Amino acid sequence: MSQSTTRTERTDAPPPAEAPPAGPRGLRGHPWLTLLTVAVGVMMVALDGTVVAIANPVIQTDLGASPADIQWVTSGYLLALAVFLITAGKIGDRFGHRTTFLVGAAGFAATSAAIGFATNIQTVIAFRVLQGLFGALLQPAALGLLRGAFPAEKLNMAIGIWAGVIGASTAAGPIVGGLLVEHVSWQSVFFINIPVGLAAVALGLWILRDVRAANAAKSFDVPGIALLSAAMFLLVWGIIKAPAWGWGAGTTWLFLGGALVALVAFALWQTRAQEPLIPLTLFRSVPLSAGALLMVLMAFAFFGAIFFVTFYLQNVHGMTPVQAGVHLLPMTGMMIIGAPAAGAAIGKVGPRIPIVVGMLLTTTAMYGMSTLDTGSGTGVMSLWFVLMGLGISPVMVGATEVIVGNAPLELSGVAGGLQQAAMQVGGSLGTAVLGAVMASKVGSVLPGNLAGAGLALPPGPQGDGLKQAAQLGITPPMPPGTPQQAVQGMATAIHHSFVSGMSMAFAVAAVVAFAAAVLGLLTKRGTAAAGPSVHI
Known part of the structure; x- marks a missing residue:
């Protein structure tokens, strides 16, 4: 093939695969x-x-x-x-x-x-x-x-x-x-x-x-880029900082409200821009819009809930980082196997059935993880990890196909960015919201668990520090000479409090995952089957 630029236009269906050009x-x-x-x-x-x-x-x-x-x-x-x-x-x-x-x-x-x-x-x-x-x-x-x-x-x-x-x-x-x-x-x-x-x-x-x-x-739509970047910054930064500031704090609402204002301004500008960054007509596609929201909900449930698993394995079960990673291999292995298999299944039956089934499996896995306790063994953990890997795989593949496949060819890159942005926002939101759920639950049960061990929650900053440590399953060092019974009682109270918070977080994640399964019913195979023009 010559060194000069050639252009292959695709219309309603892709042409037959061509043999690779000869030569170097x-x-x-x-x-x-x-x-x-x-x-x-x-x-x-x-x-x-x-x-x-x-x-x-x-x-x-x-x-x-x-x-x-x-x-x-x-x-x-x-x-x-x-x-x-x-x-x-x-x-x-x-x-x-x-x-x-x-x-x-x-x-x-x-x-x-x-x-x-x-x-x-x-x-x-x-x-x-x-x-x-x-x-x-x-x-x-x-x-x-x-x-x-x-x-x-x-x-x-x-x-x-x-x-x-x-x-x-x-x-x-x-x-x-x-x-x-x-x-x-x-x-x-x-x-x-x-x-x-x-x-x-x-x-x-x-x-x-x-x-x-x-x-x-x-x-480039420079005003559109500026407004969308501002909206994303305010939203993600507000989500990241909300657990520290407090969800009811004025600063949190200032950032989240600013994100909403910037997003509305962006949408209004897109209706007037000559070459908009994201033409709003893109969202007239119900499957594409459903796919983007589905990606947010999936990432909310998966990344938000899985955040706690590493702390559970390391701080409650006492594993090293490497041992914790090895215990996650059942999920990893199922994702390696499940994603290509999901791609093949979606190619035959479309994305709707695999997405719905995948989110139902994820819902089951989330519910199962909400039943874990301080003594749960490797077998039961591996079962839920396997279901998680099998459930997430068709959703990641299917939602990507729905978003990118339903976008016009000239917006394929923007659609890819939308898919990844939805995942990032969903993951950040899930980690923050489920972290707040965890913190609330731990704060409510820790005093009772300490009392059951014959201990009391210290007043003031020391007590707040103990609550924060319990939110990660960490047992702080006790003063020298503390009786072993008190040391063990403190560890038990903190671990039980952490597991109570984790169980609540996983229960909320299961509800979100089920909502994503229902949303999956609105998805369908992309209509923009043609690939973009190729320049060589």
């Missing part, structure tokens, strides 16, 4: 190698979302960071990721998803190196924010590249494998992070991204074929 570039655009390439890139981003959590305590000690500073290491990354995702999708639609992917992969690796060499917490935070921006470029671009490389009848399988990589990488984070922190250093958690990022760039230069819609907008 014969593998460029190969569907399965494209999948391998984008999987390497998104694996880096997904792994980073959980692996850093294991390193945070060591970073705090090594750099002398305050609790507020160390919170920014995670919050700054998630905030940048959530705020920039939809704009990043628009960048891919405009400049091509191949270029966007390569810039994202290279930038993610470079900022990871900068974090590893940082000598103070301010530098770590600054480059974590930049890392989130580059991560936002990667994920919508990956979906756009998959849509351009695969014919419609194989796209679901590709998205299934892609989702399996994300799920496996997310769940593997505690194991990888635990091994690196325990046996190497906290810096190695970031340095590991360098070879992975370089591999993604090398494969991308060799394999990826540029993908963009022929009629994509040629200019």
